[in-house]
Amino acid sequence: MVKRSASDMEKRRVSLQERLDAGKTQAERNRMGQFATPTGLASDILRYAKKLLNDNTKLRFIDPAIGTGSFYSALLEVFSSSRVDAAVGYEIDDHYGIPAARLWEGTSLDVRLGDFTKTVAPPEPQRFNLLICNPPYVRHHHIGNGEKTRLRAHTQSACGVKISGLAGLYCYFLGLSHAWMASGGLAGWLIPREFMDVNYG
Numbered sequence: 001m002v003k004r005s006a007s008d009m010e011k012r013r014v015s016l017q018e019r020l021d022a023g024k025t026q027a028e029r030n031r032m033g034q035f036a037t038p039t040g041l042a043s044d045i046l047r048y049a050k051k052l053l054n055d056n057t058k059l060r061f062i063d064p065a066i067g068t069g070s071f072y073s074a075l076l077e078v079f080s081s082s083r084v085d086a087a088v089g090y091e092i093d094d095h096y097g098i099p100a101a102r103l104w105e106g107t108s109l110d111v112r113l114g115d116f117t118k119t120v121a122p123p124e125p126q127r128f129n130l131l132i133c134n135p136p137y138v139r140h141h142h143i144g145n146g147e148k149t150r151l152r153a154h155t156q157s158a159c160g161v162k163i164s165g166l167a168g169l170y171c172y173f174l175g176l177s178h179a180w181m182a183s184g185g186l187a188g189w190l191i192p193r194e195f196m197d198v199n200y201g
């Protein structure tokens with residue numbers, strides 16, 4: 001297998017992202033919160049994470065809403081691949097998940113096709129010390145009542161927090177991910193500013 005540089009992989013990922021986005025309507029992408037993180041922003045976030053982490057820490061990375069893998073790509077740009085012990089990404093939509101799994105084949109990234117909100121966190125030794133995520137922005141009006149009840153119960157058992165019925169899907173991602181984090185782990189979330197203003201924030 002040809003080993004490609006991080007910048008070459010990022011170019012391939014961006015062109016894949018453009019092609020996949022073009023295959024969906026704006027309404028479809030809105031419904032599932034499918035808006036990718038730009039390369040520069042993903043790199044800045046990972047560079048900032050590097051400053052906060054101890055130099056020798058081996059990384060167990062997770063992105064619960066991986067898309068084509070913008071944060072995994074930035075991880076490989078910022079850290080040497082030998083520091084990455086494990087990397088996992090969840091993606092609910094095969095339209096993105098299958099080509100992403102193909103793109104990252106042969107790397108440390110394990111792309112899992114499925115709904116992250118239906119997962120059960122692994123035991124402590126398999127948890128993650130670096131989580132970076134741009135969770136789907138889906139407003140609460142677009143989450144059905146039965147689904148909201150399930151999400152609220154699952155999130156409360158994962159982190160002990162009762163999420164408000166007015167919260168968007170990204171709030172459930174925050175709470176559910178808590179159970180996936182190793183003690184002392186670092187999480188970086190790209191979430192809307194509204195979080196700071198609304199009561200449920």
Ligand SMILES: C[S@@+](CC[C@H](N)C(=O)[O-])C[C@H]1O[C@@H](n2cnc3c(N)ncnc32)[C@H](O)[C@@H]1O
Nearest residue numbers: 035036037065066067070091092115116134136
């Ligand atoms: C805002 S995009 C971010 C994608 C990528 N991580 C990035 O930063 O460019 C959110 C991604 O989460 C996926 N997604 C939405 N709901 C999900 C769920 N319940 N479980 C896993 N992935 C989900 C969407 O299909 C989309 O690819």
